[in-house]
Amino acid sequence: MMTARQAARRRRRRQRQRQRLGAGAAVALAAAGVIACLVMASAPDRETGAASVAVAPGASTQVSAPTEPPTGTPPLNGSPTPTGGPDATGTLAPTAGASTTAARPSATKAPRTTPAAAPAAGRIQPGTTYQGVATVYEAGNGDGSCLFGPSDSMMIAAMNTTDYESSRACGAYVLVRAANGNSVTVRITNECPLPCAPGQLDLSEQAFAKLVDPKLGRIPITWSLLSPRTSDTISIRYKVGSSPYWCGIQAIGHRNPLARLEVRGSNGWRPLPRTDYNYFLSADGSGCGGAIRITDIYGERLTVDGIALRPNVVQPTQVQFVRH
Structure with a gap:
């Protein structure tokens, strides 16, 4: 039979066990609270993230070009838009502070806006x-x-x-x-x-x-x-030595500078390279004696047919570029 002293010792042991269990539960609860706080802190703010756009795998965002190019942005064709006056050497001096603004990507499927084609001029630009x-x-x-x-x-x-x-x-x-x-x-x-x-x-x-x-x-x-007033029409001349196997073609009397001369062959229109002595050459004879198409720096095209392959003879046409 358990004595009074033994019963007292058992009660004290049970009391210490209950205290240890209570302390462990408190520690566990505190740890759980810390973890919960960390999880909440790392979660994204639903208000600031509400405007984000999800893109499906494989989809691409489309850039919508502005309806008007930003100030100082060159045209697509590569010819620079003047942003200032010319300098003493005849080249364009850019305006101080001019900058180019890039279009920002958009997730919408708006069609791309294509600006009007710029003149196909070289160094000498109209309006400058x-x-x-x-x-x-x-x-x-x-x-x-x-x-x-x-x-x-x-x-x-x-x-x-x-x-x-x-x-x-x-x-x-x-x-x-x-x-x-x-x-x-x-x-x-x-x-x-x-x-x-x-x-x-x-x-x-x-x-x-x-x-x-x-x-x-x-x-x-x-x-x-x-781009002057004129009553003249354009003439065509084949270079000395031209034949069905090689030819050089020149346009004379055009109101506006030429950007391109093409001949029509079996595969359609073919542009000819221009020499520094102002003839367009067909090295293999393709298109020699056939239809000719000329384009000015403003993009106007004129087609001339019926020009005989007669070297060094100026042959008038009935066409002329419009005035600008």
Whole structure:
């Protein structure tokens, strides 16, 4: 039989066990509370995350282009949009602080907006005024690197090599202005080699005299591309030596500078490479003697048919580019 002392010891042991169990439960509850707090803290805020968009696997976001290009953004075609005035070399000086803003991706399926095509011009851009100098040369009969032949009008000029751009300037009409207010319109028929600088025009004596006394020899000018009034139509000439197996083709009398000349072959229209002496060459004879399509820097296309393969003969057409 358990004595009173033994019963007292048993009660004290049970009391200590209950205390240990209570302390362990308290620790467990505290740990659970800490874990719960950590989980809640790491969970995303449902209000700030409500605007996110889920993209299905394999789907792509589409960029919607702005309806108008941002200030200072170049056109798609690569030709720079002027953001400032030209500098002394005839190149465009950008406006300080101009920047390009990229379109932000959008999850919507709005169709892409395509801006209107920019002119297919080279260095000499329509609507741009360039600065440079005018010099004077003896033009003779008006023939030059463009190989147009003798000129009916001596209001002609040679373009510096940089802006001549491997004959791309041939046939362009340019309005030239002097500081005294005088101006003259000239046609580019020749190239002014180095040391002629970008922006420089070498004018015939007759054209230079419309601005100042030719004895001055060199004056500062501004100039810009012109699309003049004219009653003339375009002519086509095949180069000397042209045949069904090789030919060179030249357009003469075009109101606006040419951007492309194509011939029609068995596989459709084919663009011909342009030489620095202003002929478009078909090295294998493809399209020689067939239909010809010419395109100006504004994108207008004219198709000419019925031009015989007659070397070194100027053959008139009945077409001309529109005025701009």
